[in-house]
Amino acid sequence: MGEGDVADPDVITAVIIDDHPAITAGVRAWCDAARPPVELVDADGKIGRAWTEPGASAQVVIFDLQLGGPPAFRELERLVDAGRQVIVYSQRADRDTVLTCLDLGVFTYLTKAEGPDHLIPAIRAAATDLPYTSPSLGGAISTDRRPSRPQLSEREMETLVAWFESDSKRLVAGKLGVSIKTVETYIDRVRIKYANTGRPARTKAALVERAIQDGLIAMEDLTP
Amino acid sequence: MAGGDFSWDDAPDGWARQIRELAVTIQSDWPALGLTLAISVLVNALIPADEVSGYANWPLDGIGWVVVVLLFDLDLAVLLAMLAGHFATTFVHLGIAGQLAPVTLINVGTDVVTIGAFQVMAGVATGMLRAAASSAARAAEAEEAVRAAEVIAARVHEDRRRRSAQLDAEVRPLLTGLADGALDPAADQTRRDSAIAAARMRRLFAEGDDVDDRLLHELKACVDVAERRGVLVDLATQGSWPGLPLDVRRGLTEAPVRVLSTARNWARVTVLGTDSGVSVSVVADGDAAGIPAEADGAVMITTVEDEDRLWVKATWQTQT
Numbered sequence: 001m002g003e004g005d006v007a008d009p010d011v012i013t014a015v016i017i018d019d020h021p022a023i024t025a026g027v028r029a030w031c032d033a034a035r036p037p038v039e040l041v042d043a044d045g046k047i048g049r050a051w052t053e054p055g056a057s058a059q060v061v062i063f064d065l066q067l068g069g070p071p072a073f074r075e076l077e078r079l080v081d082a083g084r085q086v087i088v089y090s091q092r093a094d095r096d097t098v099l100t101c102l103d104l105g106v107f108t109y110l111t112k113a114e115g116p117d118h119l120i121p122a123i124r125a126a127a128t129d130l131p132y133t134s135p136s137l138g139g140a141i142s143t144d145r146r147p148s149r150p151q152l153s154e155r156e157m158e159t160l161v162a163w164f165e166s167d168s169k170r171l172v173a174g175k176l177g178v179s180i181k182t183v184e185t186y187i188d189r190v191r192i193k194y195a196n197t198g199r200p201a202r203t204k205a206a207l208v209e210r211a212i213q214d215g216l217i218a219m220e221d222l223t224p
Numbered sequence: 225m226a227g228g229d230f231s232w233d234d235a236p237d238g239w240a241r242q243i244r245e246l247a248v249t250i251q252s253d254w255p256a257l258g259l260t261l262a263i264s265v266l267v268n269a270l271i272p273a274d275e276v277s278g279y280a281n282w283p284l285d286g287i288g289w290v291v292v293v294l295l296f297d298l299d300l301a302v303l304l305a306m307l308a309g310h311f312a313t314t315f316v317h318l319g320i321a322g323q324l325a326p327v328t329l330i331n332v333g334t335d336v337v338t339i340g341a342f343q344v345m346a347g348v349a350t351g352m353l354r355a356a357a358s359s360a361a362r363a364a365e366a367e368e369a370v371r372a373a374e375v376i377a378a379r380v381h382e383d384r385r386r387r388s389a390q391l392d393a394e395v396r397p398l399l400t401g402l403a404d405g406a407l408d409p410a411a412d413q414t415r416r417d418s419a420i421a422a423a424r425m426r427r428l429f430a431e432g433d434d435v436d437d438r439l440l441h442e443l444k445a446c447v448d449v450a451e452r453r454g455v456l457v458d459l460a461t462q463g464s465w466p467g468l469p470l471d472v473r474r475g476l477t478e479a480p481v482r483v484l485s486t487a488r489n490w491a492r493v494t495v496l497g498t499d500s501g502v503s504v505s506v507v508a509d510g511d512a513a514g515i516p517a518e519a520d521g522a523v524m525i526t527t528v529e530d531e532d533r534l535w536v537k538a539t540w541q542t543q544t
């Protein structure tokens with residue numbers, strides 16, 4: 001833990017921008033309890049601190065969408081444009097907000113209720129460019145009706161819906177009669193398809209690139 | 225009605241409204257009334273003054289009747305004023321021509337009185353008819369309102385009876401069982417039955433509420449009961465769904481109610497609305513006892529069990 005020098009390559013640094021001290025304290029507790037721990041910088045609810053040290057060099061940004069006002073989409077867009085891996089961690093769960101964030105190029109979207117189970121794994125995934133789809137993000141994608149949405153297979157859709165409903169890959173696997181690995185593959189493929197559409201962003205490109213390298217998805221699957 | 229700084233809004237309320245209505249009606253009849261009076265003046269201008277009391281002045285009669293017809297829907301006073309104006313043209317004509325001999329005046333006067341009397345009576349008769357019609361309309365309206373109130377009261381009563389019957393069938397055996405000692409309050413089965421009955425009662429009460437999203441409202445009532453038992457419930461919704469009929473809402477919430485009622489520590493409740501239908505799903509650390517395995521009316525139930533977790537999903541598909 002210790003001071004801010006990122007000497008240990010295994011230790012991930014994250015900066016949290018949230019105006020509720022209790023949330024920050026809770027996230028810090030999870031970060032400290034994680035093995036290996038996540039080093040957390042508290043921006044104290046101020047977006048500016050994600051742009052200055054030590055926040056500027058944090059690998060992951062945990063971003064509360066509503067800092068005492070309307071959703072801060074502009075600020076979010078600036079962070080994404082600067083190549084930051086942003087995890088939106090918000091009270092809101094409505095489809096339009098979630099999909100807007102996804103379009104802007106955020107890494108993933110977590111509702112506050114999903115924090116205990118999903119925040120630390122999401123931070124780890126973000127630091128390594130591996131896709132991470134929370135149940136709420138899965139739910140939003142499964143009800144996406146915009147004409148610009150990527151084409152999903154029936155199996156991918158079923159998996160996504162079941163993931164949203166059960167919040168358990170094992171239950172999804174049991175229900176659909178496939179392995180947990182297959183469930184993960186379906187969910188990740190959907191995430192990559194979304195990363196490959198809409199507004200380009202460096203973080204999206206990194207996600208797609210890594211997925212192709214890992215053989216998760218083939219080039220042909222991404223050309224509409 | 226060129227009335228300087230007089231405003232209709234200053235007049236007493238009832239009056240103001242009546243006068244305003246009158247003004248509106250006169251405005252719509254105004255061109256016809258104006259034309260009729262203009263003809264009245266024109267006829268007097270065309271016929272010689274010494275023929276005014278004779279047959280040549282036939283419009284004296286006809287114009288008045290036209291005015292009566294035009295003013296059918298207006299107050300008697302307006303008719304009187306118009307008729308007076310019409311008859312006055314004749315006397316003005318005589319006055320201008322200097323033909324004011326008593327015989328002429330008596331002749332014309334007799335005409336005016338006999339004709340005018342009929343026309344005024346016609347006006348009075350229509351006024352009485354109008355008054356009778358509007359009081360009949362008011363009476364019918366009041367009767368209609370009473371009838372509507374009666375129908376509503378009967379429906380509310382019927383609804384309450386139906387609900388009380390449902391409560392009776394479900395809650396009474398539980399309560400009597402607890403009271404006479406036939407049911408053991410410490411037994412798991414009794415506790416579970418009581419929790420389910422409590423959740424159903426809450427749902428029943430919630431069904432009568434006037435809210436936008438009835439499905440979610442009723443589901444929240446069931447969640448509320450589970451939360452009171454100390455179960456941590458995570459409720460997530462996605463997509464949209466139309467207003468659903470009562471039996472579909474019950475079908476969708478029935479299985480989740482049972483799972484929520486058996487949940488020990490936590491539950492995740494989701495509602496998902498897609499183009500093809502609506503589904504309510506519950507994952508909890510409960511057990512599958514008493515969950516209807518198959519379909520419940522128009523709603524399909526699927527159950528997945530996994531060690532300590534139970535996942536029940538109720539799906540209603542839109543007919544296409």
